[in-house]
Amino acid sequence: MRTTSHILLSPEELDEDIQPLVDFKTVSTVESRGAAESIAHDLNNVLSLIAMATELLGFRELGPEEQRFLGIIEDGITRGHGISRRLFDLVKWAGAQ
């Protein structure tokens, strides 16, 4: 049995058939970039809250174990910041393509 590996289309047909797909892809890309940027913004706001609250906790006298927990939180903030940076870089990269 033969299977069809490709279909021949005239340029007019190609434009007509492909354009909606191109439009959809463009809209999807723009929307994805907007969504990624929005997620990075929200993540940064959450990280800001944690970073500032952690700083204020640091002014209190904490025991060694609490200090260790504080260190874990600070490490989490740094890692979260790395994720948001990667998201922003991805958005910039996608915009440049």
Added chain:
Amino acid sequence: MNQPKILIVDDDSRISSLMRIILARVGYDVREENRPFAALATAQEFRPDLVLLDVDMPGKDGGMVAAELASDPAIAGTPFIFVTSLVKGNEAGMRGAVRFVSKPVEPALLLAAVEEAISQSTVSVQAKNTR
């Protein structure tokens, strides 16, 4: 001497209240405004020495609020610091005449930027007064 006054304009009250506590701890007189459309009225009443402006706010973004404040001759000379995710930590600082603090907000960097903006503003006011 009166403590320098700082107005924080941020639609997220949790962020503005933590910023207020951090800045008040080192002696600044801080006011929060969580409604960007009310920033001008609050600034006219509070007369801040510095405004911390969130960039990404619904309805009226930080740039629009800055333009509105700059249009009032009584507030026009007040320095701003924009607080934004759009610059990375190592890109923050002065860009042209505009100062930025990047999000997530690092308290030490926030305090350093505020101190620098206030001291430069004081120097420029003193220079203007001695002319």
